[in-house]
Amino acid sequence: MGKVFICDHPLIQHKLTFIRDENTKTKDFRELVDEVATLMAYEITRSLPLEHVQVKTPVTTADCRVIAGRKLGLIPILRAGLGMVEGVLKLIPAAKVGHVGLYRDPDTLQPVEYYVKLPTDVQERELIVIDPMLATGGSANAAIEVLKKRGCSQIKLMCLIAAPEGIKAVQNEHPDIDIYVAAVDDHLNDHGYIVPGLGDAGDRLFGTK
Ligand code: PRP
Ligand code: URA
DSSP: OOOEEEOOOHHHHHHHHHHHOTTOOHHHHHHHHHHHHHHHHHHHTTTOOEEEEEEEOSSSEEEEEEEOSSOEEEEEEETTTHHHHHHHHTTOTTOEEOEEEEEEOTTTOOEEEEEEEOOTTGGGSEEEEEOSEESSSHHHHHHHHHHHHTTOOOEEEEEEEEOHHHHHHHHHHOTTOEEEEEEEOSEEOTTSOEESSOSOHHHHHHTOO
8 A cells, every 4th residue: 555645844734734725826826836735845855766966076986876776757637737847847857748638527526638749759758747746646647547547657646735535536547656746635525625725726826816
């Protein structure tokens, strides 16, 4: 069973409070999501493998370490996932970025796929699927399925806020996936919104309503 990591660094929790606040306007919302994404990228990369290398310093030869293993890929789920990409790229600037376009049908809450564009070597990369909201889990599950169908096997999921229902859905369908979140909220309401949540992440990021 995949693990759930709650990124409870004080800076993340502080910024998340203002992200949730309905009085936070688009510009600040966007900046805060970007900042939290950077901080969460620090947590999610904690388990990356290292290998030894030697470098010549101006004084002597030093035994050092560099990141080893697979190259990374970021897979934002459009639209709202886009709001976290730049923040993650600040720490992992060489990562390639693939896009999975999904929207949630407001009546059925089922994800509808409308766009997929992935790096050509996606199956060789360690991937981070990015979406601020894990509600029913339908969108995350569909995005992970898209990646697995293309042969990807090393996938993590990174979200700002998750509902318990969404975590359970991903664990049921993709038990190999570790999930990184800043908070696990209480429940979903009748419209599939996370309670207390932050509202509609895409609308708040892009100023649409
Ligand atoms: C939101 C959110 C997730 C999805 C979560 O996207 O960004 O992708 O809902 O809900 P789920 O876990 O129940 O699938 P939305 O469909 O509103 O599209 P948008 O990002 O284009 O606004
Ligand atoms: N999508 C959002 O943007 N917010 C929610 O609370 C649930 C799904």
